Amino acid sequence: MNPTVNPYVSVDCVLLGFDGEQLNVLIVRQSGKGGEDSTGNYKLPGSLIYMDENLDEAAQRVLNQLTGLVHVNMMQFKAFGGADRLKNPSDSVWLERFHHLNHHIERIVTIAYTSLLRIDRRMEKLEGGYEARWIPIGELPKLAFDHNDIVLEAVESVKQKSTLDPTLLFDLLPRKFTAAQLRVVIENVQGVTIDVKNFHKKLATMPYVMPLEEKEDGVNHRAARYYKFKRIRKKNLTEGKMES
Amino acid sequence: MNPTVNPYVSVDCVLLGFDGEQLNVLIVRQSGKGGEDSTGNYKLPGSLIYMDENLDEAAQRVLNQLTGLVHVNMMQFKAFGGADRLKNPSDSVWLERFHHLNHHIERIVTIAYTSLLRIDRRMEKLEGGYEARWIPIGELPKLAFDHNDIVLEAVESVKQKSTLDPTLLFDLLPRKFTAAQLRVVIENVQGVTIDVKNFHKKLATMPYVMPLEEKEDGVNHRAARYYKFKRIRKKNLTEGKMES
């Protein structure tokens, strides 16, 4: 048994990625789980925390081991602590084996994080050992533990956070992006449809978006202008006018 | 030692109450802590969780033991899991004694909840054993653990949640309230000032606020009309119009 593991608390990460069309979630295989078939036994990336490790550090560690990324904005959004989270016995057996624990795990409280990423070449060559896959949020299989619930709440949380601070969504896009890409991201996350003309007007008033001279290349229609995100101080991003 | 206690995970409750002027927090004495003086040794109400208890249940239990209230809207807002949360040795010693644990506690992850209450007669006769007090958020003493941080984040969380769903704030008010009371609550929580006339206009458009015929009584100025909150389905409360 790893002496530094805290066997009561874990972190789980809901990595949400945008592929140009829809939101995807990164899931990993429960490696070495018995009775596996080709579609089953997936879970969210996560880990028990170490005894001397902050929660945020543990989440960064999980993400880094999986993707190699560092300094990603991981947002804690909820703790899941139902007493019956491990009600499926194969889940607790798997945990005990995976972490080389020599006592029975009755219960784990997990702290769930979410992070927004763009799915690009780097994301494709994920650390091999984890059998990680991006899956559209609408097509998730049954995951281990209560991980399906966790994904649903993560998406809801991102939806809410991004209405308060729309700049969060820029993490889902490449450094240069078109107006249409940004619009589709917002439509997806917020679950709305947006008038194209009005969106361009709005774009022009966003202080944190800068138009570039550069345009798309090699498309068989009129080339779209690129924009870039300009990070500004955290004040007044929400444009949270009050009821008056 | 109580065999049902989980010695790694706790819940802490930030009970926010409105007294007509400002937001107050409920804090309790760390009973039996050595070296106490009359101003010190306060903390947030909280408890280690029981092994077979959901997090939400634990939070309700803490609130119920303290105030006698049931069915209160407790909102989980963040887990605090810094590895050094118990860096003050007297805090961990107190915990071990209070819970009659016979081993050393190195570290606890706490799940923090917040709840909005009105401060009325029932609140005044709190369960005596806890030495509980309401303190204006601006005048909090140094609390045990990282509880001062937790209070700050609770207030911020309520501020954000209430911009998305203003109906949360009605828990801070009596069943019948005046326009001025509601306005002051919003001004306090959101940290804004609101034009009185414009507020009345807005009030008239809120589908979840109903004017009553009843008016204040026995005040030495013009009597204010009472309003009541009308709970409606959860859809569209935020009036979350999208960027268009």
Next chain:
DNA sequence: GCAAAAGTGTTAGAAGTACACCCATGA
């Protein structure tokens, strides 16, 4: 009558909504 808080009208500007049409590009 006077102190103290409640309540009301109007206007100008900004922001959001709803439409239908023209533009640039590669095939």
Next chain:
DNA sequence: TCATGGGTGTACTTCTAACACTTTTGC
């Protein structure tokens, strides 16, 4: 030249902000 998506103009409605004066009540 045509199919494909990119980009625009204009009128209308709604929301927001900024103002100062009148009303009711107990003392």
